Amino acid sequence: MDSAAVPRATFTRGELGFLAGRRVARMATADARGIPHIIPIVFAMDGRKLYTPLDEKPKRVAPTELKRVRNLLVNPWVAIVVDQYDEDWTKLAWVLVKGRGEMAESGETHAAGVRLLHSKYPQYQVMPLTDRPLIVVTPHSVVSWGGALEEI
Numbered sequence: 001m002d003s004a005a006v007p008r009a010t011f012t013r014g015e016l017g018f019l020a021g022r023r024v025a026r027m028a029t030a031d032a033r034g035i036p037h038i039i040p041i042v043f044a045m046d047g048r049k050l051y052t053p054l055d056e057k058p059k060r061v062a063p064t065e066l067k068r069v070r071n072l073l074v075n076p077w078v079a080i081v082v083d084q085y086d087e088d089w090t091k092l093a094w095v096l097v098k099g100r101g102e103m104a105e106s107g108e109t110h111a112a113g114v115r116l117l118h119s120k121y122p123q124y125q126v127m128p129l130t131d132r133p134l135i136v137v138t139p140h141s142v143v144s145w146g147g148a149l150e151e152i
Helices: 013-020 067-074 107-120
Strands: 025-030 036-041 050-053 077-084 093-104 134-145
Touching: 013 077, 013 093, 013 134, 025 067, 036 067, 050 107, 067 093, 067 134, 077 134, 093 107, 107 134
Parallel strands: none
Antiparallel strands: 025 036, 025 077, 050 134, 077 093, 093 134
């Protein structure tokens, strides 16, 4: 499946299956001057939005002082890429999501994201997210590429 030429705001069945099986992604934010910042993230999704936590893993600053959060406050546009590499290049694949990121610290959106992340990552059974902020990404453009998307 090569849907890279047709951007859309929704996910295909193949993309949803691919994303469900991946444990890590990379998220890019940019500051007010457009200077990019990219980091690895864990994520969960509900079929429409992606959720990534500002969890208790060691960080150098408070959650609200993280570069990705400061960037979101001045420029809410983000890009997330989830990829699969294999020495057999017929198994290469990626999904690229561009959209708007926002902080969620409470409410139903936050609770839904916490439930999804708890269910996907057993590590969050001992590192609860209930009192931690999440970044919620609403896609505006989804593109993908790769034969691995067809196998799902």
